[in-house]
Structures are given as C-alpha cells and as structure tokens.
Amino acid sequence: MNSAPPVEALAQQTPQAVDAANTHDAHRARKAAEQFEAIFVRKMMSSMMAGTKVGGSDGSTIYQSMIVDGMADAIVKAGGLGLADMLARSITPSDSEPTP
Numbered sequence: 001m002n003s004a005p006p007v008e009a010l011a012q013q014t015p016q017a018v019d020a021a022n023t024h025d026a027h028r029a030r031k032a033a034e035q036f037e038a039i040f041v042r043k044m045m046s047s048m049m050a051g052t053k054v055g056g057s058d059g060s061t062i063y064q065s066m067i068v069d070g071m072a073d074a075i076v077k078a079g080g081l082g083l084a085d086m087l088a089r090s091i092t093p094s095d096s097e098p099t100p
Helices: 007-011 015-050 058-077 083-091
Strands: none
Touching: 015 058, 015 083
C-alpha cells in the first residue's frame, strides 16, 4: 500500500505547508543524526575501553559498560564530535537547515 499523497495534492500545497513539512523533515533528520552519532561514540569508546580491561570479573565488565554509556552520553550532550551536524546537513534539503 502506497501512503504517498497523489501528485495533484502535492501541487496544491501552500508554501507554508511545504515549509512546515521541510522543517519537520529537518528536525527528524537532525534527531536521527544525533542518534547515529551517539551509537558511533559508544562503539568507539567501547573499542577504546576493550584494551584497558581492569580486573577480570563480570562486575568490572558491567561497570565498564556503564562508564562507556555515561561518557558517550556526556560527549553527545556537550555537542558531540560534529558528526551529527555533518550528517544532518547532508540529508536535509538545503532550503530547510536544521537548528541544533
């Protein structure tokens, strides 16, 4: 089932409706880019922590994953690595730049 509106309906949209749709798409693109960056940072940090195993118990492994999650969340919350900005710009139409 195709959920796309008919071409005639698209042609009759007002500029305000098109702007609203573009803004919505830009926000969705920004959110997806931020989520991707968070996953990327977690994976990168997990790889870094894998080489620094302290202790050998299961408990230390659990705490290490919690540390990685906390550090990754803090990095992304503080602005991340800039990856989300680049991704959002590349997948967003140029006339509807996302706002951070």
